[in-house]
Amino acid sequence: MSLRVYNTLTREKSDFSPIEEGKVRMYVCGPTVYDSAHVGHAMSAMVFDVVRRYLIYLGYDVHYVMNFTDVDDKIIDRAKRLGVDPIELAEKYIEEYKKNLEDLNILPPTEHPRATNEIDAIIKMVERLIDKGAAYEVDGDVYFRVEKAKDYGKLSGRKLEEMNAGSRIRVDIRKENPMDFAVWKAAKKGEPAWDSPWGPGRPGWHIECSAMNLQHLGDQIDIHGGGNDLIFPHHENEIAQSEAITGKPFARYWMHNGMLQLKGEKMSKSTGNLIPINEFLEDHSGDVMRLMVISSHYRSPLTFNDEVIEANERALERLLSAIKPAMEGASGAPAEITQKLEEQVEITRKGFHDSMDEDFNTAGALGYLFDLARMINQARSEGATAKELVNAQDLFKELTGVLGLKLETSEKAASSADAFIDLLLDLRQELRAKKEYQLSDRIRDELAEMNVIIEDTPQGSTWHWE
RNA sequence: GGCGACGUAGCCAAGUUGGUAAGGCAAGGGUCUGCAAAACCCCGAUCACGGGUUCGAGUCCCGUCGUCGCCUCCA
Incomplete structure (x- = not known):
């Protein structure tokens, strides 16, 4: 048997074969760093960590790129509200996210690029899009011309004419088509900006991923992953941009994980329905999180609640x-x-x-x-x-x-309490030998209240932290 | 409204090309133990509902009900 992968693009499973024998080029969409990451991000990162680990297990040489979106509207808004520099704000959450990944035993990506380090490449891409007639400039903004992409909508299964764009957001009349999206945004006053042929501005959200792919993995990649909430418009637009430039199929396999469900709804930063990774890790190990993730299929929604957490602890x-x-x-x-x-x-x-x-x-x-x-x-x-x-x-x-489980037996490192606990165990052993069970049980019970669990075996007693 | 996914025992959940339902948690019984704990053994579902195709369907088709995601920033 060989590896079969479900491809969102074709909506079916097919045999996995990479572009280059023995090598896998893989790109996973990372977070927009304007706040602490939540367990939904952890789920996604873990899903693709397992994919990567299994590919390595199969003998592939995996080049794994995960990006950071470190400049966009939300970061700018947030920084403005907090009165801090947006770049510094992003930097703070990037560091935090890297720590999260480590705590969750997620292998560090081969490369961890961020949008602000790719500005030159992004500008070149935008220029090429304009040259090819795939994009146009209006007042310092540059928009991708969706009608130029012949198979726009192929990933998400949508057709341009069926999409009622503007039904919920005001249509920008400067656009040729309501579905056209920004690849370059003119900067407003006080916003982070880079010089470009169209004036000071910053990249649109979708273009950075296309640019980082081209820069770090080449014209074509094997696996592109992310949450299924990114299928449209993000990944659809990535395909449109990348293929407009290279003229070649962008990613061979599009993999999307299901959403983590908290209280029956998608966990989401924008709605505040969330549990930050840091908070989760205060009470539970990374292995518990991972066990929850691998207990169900990655494409299905993940039920996340206290009962499930407890079951996975056990x-x-x-x-x-x-x-x-x-x-x-x-x-x-x-x-x-x-x-x-x-x-x-x-x-x-x-x-x-x-x-x-x-x-x-x-x-x-x-x-x-x-x-x-x-x-x-x-x-x-x-x-x-x-x-x-x-x-x-x-x-x-x-x-x-x-599967990425650490299975560390001692969650807590040796502590100064160890010697005292050992002493109590010795004491209890003597009491038990004299059949003074009342006292010996009291030691066991009271230690249990301090999260020290005693287990008696024929070879003597052992203890561990709960 | 459009596109897509899903509905398996109390809870979580697997089920490859159709052939007679993994696993985990909880509950119950038992072994071990001074009593516990841990471990081990035993124990539960005809697969949302209604039709259809088939010798045979959880697994394919149609319909109904329900849940969720996307269509707007989102892992």
Whole structure:
């Protein structure tokens, strides 16, 4: 079997084959940095992180570009309201976003370009569009001429004549067609601006992505990703611009993730219906977020609420249980068990691969990992030795790693409290030996209230943070 | 109004070209334990509804109801 990918452009799955053998050029739309990113952004970034990790797992050399939109109306508005410099405001949220990605165990992009660093390339592109008759200048603004793009609407399945542009926004009478969109905007007073043949101004939203693609990945790319709310108009316009310039098909595969649903609605910055990544990470690990994301298909909406978060906290504990070491003094599990475990290793490897090959079916792949976890735990409780568990556990770690899970056993680093807790455990051990259970239980209960969980095993007691 | 997606057990959710429903969480029962915890074992759905095609449909077609996304900035 080989990898199949759903392509928004064709609305069907097809076999994946990159332009250049063994290499994948991939571009994912990053955030507009005017505020803290929320868990919906995290979802999108994670979805494509998993895509990237799986492609690497398959042996591809992946060139991964994620941009920052660091100049646009919202950033300018926000900065004006706060009385700060828009470029500095953007810079602040760029740094924060990079930290978010790190905390969420998202691999750093190969390149992380930002619009303001690409101004020269953008201006050249706009000039080329004008030269080709694909764009026109009006009073310092430059608009893309949609009627010139013969197959405009092919990505979103719209037809120009069917779109009732201007039904909700006032039509700019200077435009030739209401659907024409700005590729260059004349600057108003006090706004960040760059000199151009059309006077001081700044790039339109869509052109920067086209420019960064051309600059960093070339005329044609393999995968272009983003949230499905970007299909129209953003990606539609990117296609129109890029293809107007190169005359070649822009991206081979358009991948779009579903929206994260909070309270039954799309999580969105503009409506304030959101949970910032920072806030989420105060109470939960990045792995919990990731588990939620990979528990369902990337194209489906993601149900996000407290109940689901809690369920995934517990599910994560189950995954963690699989990589616990063999019991101390284990003398070996029955042959029947160890053989079953080895068989499960092969079932898991194949099942994982087949699932992921089918348009990155992470939820299906995860199912196999839970099956393997159960088999590992079963073997361990039957007395399997570390050696008997090693193949299964190695595969388990490898494949959870492909999904981007860290599975760190100790969420909190060693703290100064450790020695005291160890002391209390020793004390409790002595009390239990004397069968003074009232006191020993009190130690356990009160430590539990401080989020220290004690587990008794035949080899003694252990503890961990809740 | 237009375009698109979806509706699977209490909740989340998978289901490749149609052949008789993964997995997780919760609940319940059990093993282990001084009691717990963890782990392990057992336990649940005919797939929104109504038609149709087929030997056979969750999986294809039509209709109905419902939810969501896009059509305006948005991952």
